[in-house]
Amino acid sequence: MPRIGVFVCQCGNNIESTVETKEVAEEMEKLPGVVYTCSYKFMCSSPGQDMFKKAIEENNLDGVVVSACSPHMHEKTFRKASEKAGINPYKCEIANIREQCSWVHPDKTKAVGTAKSVDLTRMVIERLKKNRPLKTINIPVNKRALVIGGGIAGIQAALDIAEGGREVILVEREPSIGGNMAKLSETFPTMDCSQCILTPKMVEAELHDNIKIYTYSEVEKVDGYIGNFSVRIRRKAKYVDEEKCTGCGACWEKCPFKSDSEFEMGLNKRKVIYTPFPQAVPNVPVIDAPNCPKIQKDKCGLCAKVCGPQCIDFEQEDKILTEEVGAIVVATGYQLMPNERFGEYGYGRIKDVISGMQFERLASASGPTGGKIQRPSDGKEPGSVVFIQCVGSRDEAKGVSYCSKVCCMYTAKHTMLYRHKVHDGQAYVFYMDIRSGGKRYEEFVRRAIEHDDAMYLRGRVSRVYERDGKIIVQGADTLSASQVEIEADMVVLATAIVSRTSAATVAKTLGIAYDKHGFYNEYHPKMKPVETVTAGIFLAGTCMGPMDIPESVMMGSASASKILALFSSDEMAREPITAHVNAMTCNACWDCVTACPYTAIDKEEVKDRKGNTVRWQAQVNPGLCQGCGVCVAACRSKAVDLAGYTDEQVYAAINAF
Ligand code: SF4
Ligand code: SF4
Numbered sequence: 001m002p003r004i005g006v007f008v009c010q011c012g013n014n015i016e017s018t019v020e021t022k023e024v025a026e027e028m029e030k031l032p033g034v035v036y037t038c039s040y041k042f043m044c045s046s047p048g049q050d051m052f053k054k055a056i057e058e059n060n061l062d063g064v065v066v067s068a069c070s071p072h073m074h075e076k077t078f079r080k081a082s083e084k085a086g087i088n089p090y091k092c093e094i095a096n097i098r099e100q101c102s103w104v105h106p107d108k109t110k111a112v113g114t115a116k117s118v119d120l121t122r123m124v125i126e127r128l129k130k131n132r133p134l135k136t137i138n139i140p141v142n143k144r145a146l147v148i149g150g151g152i153a154g155i156q157a158a159l160d161i162a163e164g165g166r167e168v169i170l171v172e173r174e175p176s177i178g179g180n181m182a183k184l185s186e187t188f189p190t191m192d193c194s195q196c197i198l199t200p201k202m203v204e205a206e207l208h209d210n211i212k213i214y215t216y217s218e219v220e221k222v223d224g225y226i227g228n229f230s231v232r233i234r235r236k237a238k239y240v241d242e243e244k245c246t247g248c249g250a251c252w253e254k255c256p257f258k259s260d261s262e263f264e265m266g267l268n269k270r271k272v273i274y275t276p277f278p279q280a281v282p283n284v285p286v287i288d289a290p291n292c293p294k295i296q297k298d299k300c301g302l303c304a305k306v307c308g309p310q311c312i313d314f315e316q317e318d319k320i321l322t323e324e325v326g327a328i329v330v331a332t333g334y335q336l337m338p339n340e341r342f343g344e345y346g347y348g349r350i351k352d353v354i355s356g357m358q359f360e361r362l363a364s365a366s367g368p369t370g371g372k373i374q375r376p377s378d379g380k381e382p383g384s385v386v387f388i389q390c391v392g393s394r395d396e397a398k399g400v401s402y403c404s405k406v407c408c409m410y411t412a413k414h415t416m417l418y419r420h421k422v423h424d425g426q427a428y429v430f431y432m433d434i435r436s437g438g439k440r441y442e443e444f445v446r447r448a449i450e451h452d453d454a455m456y457l458r459g460r461v462s463r464v465y466e467r468d469g470k471i472i473v474q475g476a477d478t479l480s481a482s483q484v485e486i487e488a489d490m491v492v493l494a495t496a497i498v499s500r501t502s503a504a505t506v507a508k509t510l511g512i513a514y515d516k517h518g519f520y521n522e523y524h525p526k527m528k529p530v531e532t533v534t535a536g537i538f539l540a541g542t543c544m545g546p547m548d549i550p551e552s553v554m555m556g557s558a559s560a561s562k563i564l565a566l567f568s569s570d571e572m573a574r575e576p577i578t579a580h581v582n583a584m585t586c587n588a589c590w591d592c593v594t595a596c597p598y599t600a601i602d603k604e605e606v607k608d609r610k611g612n613t614v615r616w617q618a619q620v621n622p623g624l625c626q627g628c629g630v631c632v633a634a635c636r637s638k639a640v641d642l643a644g645y646t647d648e649q650v651y652a653a654i655n656a657f
Contacts, residue, residue: 172217406546
């Protein structure tokens with residue numbers, strides 16, 4: 001006969017307000033095999049844990065059920081305590097009587113909540129009786145990490161892991177690391193020059209012995225599981241030998257052909273052989289093949305003639321590499337909603353209607369105007385600029401219901417930068433409301449209004465059009481309940497931050513989840529904010545949603561610390577909740593192979609001694625299996641069982657209802 005203990009938690013008043021926990025405990029005492037029960041205010045508290053362990057030892061229990069909150073919250077806590085008290089941790093089960101009972105049954109008579117808690121606890125007790133002791137799985141760990149994305153979050157993660165003594169491969173799709181931060185002029189609220197604080201980190205990453213940077217490269221395939229990933233990387237042809245190139249610039253100085261600069265957001269041209277910006281890391285140019293007449297039509301070839309070390313190679317092809325790593329950080333960043341979607345604000349029609357990022361380039365000392373604020377149409381200094389916030393953000397019609405989080409702050413910064421460079425200029429800001437929740441952020445916005453005289457108008461802009469060489473901005477000022485019409489020389493749109501167009505493809509390659517906006521989902525928004533549902537893959541920065549630079553840096557460091565903890569031992573323990581195939585009943589239909597979302601099931605050939613194939617069967621890779629149970633449902637032969645959730649356990653629970 002089993003010796004089961006039942007511990008019913010009151011969770012302060014969370015459970016007790018709608019569940020008579022003492023009555024639940026008394027009812028459980030009547031069940032065969034239950035030898036100890038109690039109700040306690042906070043089972044997860046330190047005294048609660050002590051009492052839990054003591055009860056196990058004193059009553060010689062061999063299994064426990066804790067009726068409390070969701071297993072997501074405290075399953076680990078109670079399993080650890082059980083182990084310390086001498087019983088197999090998988091002989092400890094949780095009955096969720098909080099989220100699945102007290103919180104959804106507000107009946108103050110406690111009748112409904114108590115009855116349901118009795119049912120739930122009884123079901124788990126019967127299930128527990130069928131539990132077999134399980135052992136954690138130990139997996140060897142490859143202590144190298146991959147960081148995908150070389151923006152500030154990715155750089156920070158790479159540096160922290162490298163400083164922790166581990167090798168890192170940093171993969172960036174652009175010709176240089178730096179990401180969007182490299183395009184910014186100053187940063188709020190401190191107004192430091194963005195490149196001045198970013199480039200030292202870029203150089204540190206380039207020079208770090210533990211970091212290998214692959215720019216102009218993309219991750220194409222990821223196989224394996226936590227501790228043992230195999231990653232296929234495509235290194236796109238740069239047509240320049242990186243090893244030989246000294247970055248002297250002779251090639252791009254002589255190249256006679258130009259194309260729109262992606263880095264300058266179309267405000268300037270760059271050569272066909274180029275580095276995106278002067279502080280690029282690595283300082284090695286790439287040839288824009290579709291626009292190079294030598295590559296397209298075998299004409300020109302000037303760069304090769306002037307290159308001293310002879311590093312131009314027009315025959316170069318993409319290279320495919322495979323890297324073995326133990327953990328991955330995804331830091332692929334964001335993009336802005338295409339401005340072309342804002343015809344109502346004159347974008348694309350009126351040359352002096354630009355995006356916030358284009359304004360950053362105008363204000364940047366390394367930008368196309370050397371930091372002077374000039375109109376794109378005629379190069380004149382604008383005497384008045386209208387800044388429009390929430391362009392696309394918080395706008396269901398544009399498909400973006402969320403707030404882009406940084407626009408209120410960078411618009412305030414833009415008004416200051418403008419006023420510092422055009423002393424008699426007037427900045428107007430149309431806003432819905434100001435969101436400045438950050439350290440010294442509110443004071444920063446006040447400074448823009450009170451010190452730099454930015455005129456803030458609460459309301460929406462209805463129309464932007466041209467009249468007599470001026471841009472007319474029509475809108476409502478809801479505070480004065482009046483219509484306003486402003487003659488402006490330039491209009492700047494704070495466009496919504498959106499996920500990268502490649503976000504879904506990257507998520508599918510990695511097997512991680514994403515939301516309806518294409519931002520990657522964390523495992524738990526509060527308790528596991530940088531983990532993903534796929535063990536060993538972590539998140540950092542704006543690929544998770546809009547965030548500012550300090551948050552991105554924090555996320556990068558948080559992911560790195562998780563990885564360094566994982567790399568601190570040679571082996572890692574995995575939960576043994578994995579699927580198992582019964583070789584005798586598997587009929588090799590491969591339904592489970594197709595159904596498994598983690599590609600954890602292989603087709604295994606069984607051979608006899610002479611090497612002849614006897615049969616085929618499905619085989620689960622325990623390193624990859626996440627215990628989701630999809631294969632169990634998919635298998636028509638009932639050949640798959642999930643350890644910890646066997647058919648026998650599930651039927652026992654159902655029959656106890
Ligand atoms: S070959 Fe292409 S990249 Fe080289 S100089 Fe000519 S146009 Fe420029
Ligand atoms: S439980 Fe089955 S479907 Fe789920 S991850 Fe494991 S093998 Fe794949």
